[in-house]
Amino acid sequence: MDFKSTSNTTFFVCALSLLLTACKDAEIKLPSSGETANYPVVTQTKPTASSEPGGGGQISASGGEKSICPDSGDSSSFDMVKKVSRSYNHFSVELYKSIARDAKKERNILISPLSVAHSLSMVMAGARGNTLWEIGNVLDIDGTAPASTTREQYFSSALLHENINQFQNYLNEPSKPYTSTLSINNAYFPSRHIRIEQDFSKTLEQCYDSKITPVNFTEQENAAETINDWVFKATKGIIPKIINEEEIEINTTSILTNAVYFKGLWKKPFDPKKTEKDFFSGAGNDGFVETDMMYQSNAFKYAKSIRMDTAKIDVLELPYDEGRYSMFIFNPSGNDAQLDQLESEMTSDNLTNVMESVSQENEYTVSVLIPKFTLNDKLELVDYLKYQGINSAFGEGADFSRVSVIPNHISNVEHFTNVEVDESGTVGAVATSVSYTGRSMIDSFIVNGSFLFIIRDNNSKSILFIGRYVNAG
Structure with a gap:
């Protein structure tokens, strides 16, 4: 298509x-040759109790x-x-x-x-x-x-x-x-x-x-x-x-x-001048392939080393302009086995809990490197x-x-x-244990391998889109 x-x-x-x-x-009664059938769209039905x-x-x-x-x-x-x-x-x-x-x-x-x-x-x-x-x-x-x-x-x-x-x-x-x-x-x-x-x-x-x-x-x-x-x-x-x-x-x-x-x-757009070719290695690539990677260092809500059962991931929230919508990126740091584990263990409850935990975080300065992709x-x-x-x-x-x-x-x-997804943005009751490692003054969120992403309406918590990106080839 x-x-x-x-x-x-x-x-x-x-x-x-x-x-x-x-x-x-x-049996569908089709019109005979030369005849035009045009039944009404509805039929009147008597109200029943x-x-x-x-x-x-x-x-x-x-x-x-x-x-x-x-x-x-x-x-x-x-x-x-x-x-x-x-x-x-x-x-x-x-x-x-x-x-x-x-x-x-x-x-x-x-x-x-x-x-x-x-x-x-x-x-x-x-x-x-x-x-x-x-x-x-x-x-x-x-x-x-x-x-x-x-x-x-x-x-x-x-x-x-x-x-x-x-x-x-x-x-x-x-x-x-x-x-x-x-x-x-x-x-x-x-x-x-x-x-x-x-x-x-x-x-x-x-x-x-x-x-x-x-x-x-x-x-x-x-x-x-x-x-x-x-x-x-x-x-x-x-x-x-x-x-x-x-x-x-x-x-x-x-x-x-x-x-x-x-x-x-994006509420905080990426500068196209800072987009450069870099290496991406996902489950769908044979080794590393070159792709456009977007970069910025800015204040974002970010959680490092979240555990969802046994899967261990970093999660970044990238809000759109007024903050009603966000993209959440679940990054297993290039570890495809961790992505498999995440997909196996995730539920609507623990995903919601993780996204809420990230949204309630204070903003931290994070160096973000993510692929520009279609x-x-x-x-x-x-x-x-x-x-x-x-x-x-x-x-x-x-x-x-x-x-x-x-x-x-x-x-x-x-x-x-x-x-x-480009520099300007995007057009298109289980308890969760959340643990964090210590933070440096500036953390890095580098997505150079397979990852999962969700677009969400933050007010209703409704998942609008969900996907994974494993192949940049």
Whole structure:
């Protein structure tokens, strides 16, 4: 997959496509020759006394029977934002670990687990039964439910999506007057040849600000062009294409997409004049390779020789302009075995505790040397999601009957990411034992080997991107 180069621009960006396909015994009535089928996007459903989105008597944030986003209760409730963040973070770390375990040691990795989790949350609005149960469990989303509500009630309720709506609205709040930008965009492309349930489409539109555009999947080229055009605009041209026309089949029922775009300028930028060629030796390099290394000596929050179980690492926080966002670099000092140990032992709790410990440190003068790098990644996630515990969604037994009466299942989940890190910045309850060695007047944080990095929203503690850089070749 090609990515557009953006010189003098630094960013993190990702796009995800989730493709639903009709089950083998399902019948999609296609238009005959010369006939144009154009079913309405939604069908009117009679309100029922259920807890599902759109049903009478549903569980909602306001306690009323018909409260659905955007009037999602108290939008100022930051406590709910943090609860959703904790659930997503648990999923984020476990997804990354499953990818890292399977990947070759010399492979760079970059994912936005936020994008994946958010897409699965939208899918929950169309799922029932075991399919719904598995997705909710893997997302650990029941941690956002009120104590009086059972899992079964909450997973199928409007309240779940109202709570996630609060989380999305918070992350999409502009950080004016600063230059950091984070945007989450969603879109849904159903087939013109099937009827989509009203409650599902309403939830996507009102709780996820999702654009719904019916397409004709029998015209593969036009359908792919429509979807790729949306991705191009949502990622500001960085990811021009997310799906090929060959991937669209005649029994494709819909494609759900999500794009996350982040751009931030360092609070303390690096001087390009001090960037020089130096040696980098990661697990993906045969010996040392020359690469551009950025240097500065400045006051940063920094923790030396942190122990996470048995892994021993140095951690540096590089904040973006106003400090709402930061990149945390976990440096095993060129020791690939320590990076393996870190990836094996890390959990959402101990990573959060380490990042909080670093953020609460005083600033110290540190000589920083880190690579300037560009990283592109493409992952097919179905097997990883199955490993996490989502199985029925991908087979003939999937229950997405809240999407359409036509039986369908998820046939593919593709995740594209791109990052450029340069001198100006970036565009794109377990207890943790933290120990420190003695400090010199000026410490050095030299990253000339494999390392792990996280981009985080510091207020909600939400992990936006996570990756490892092991190959500078």
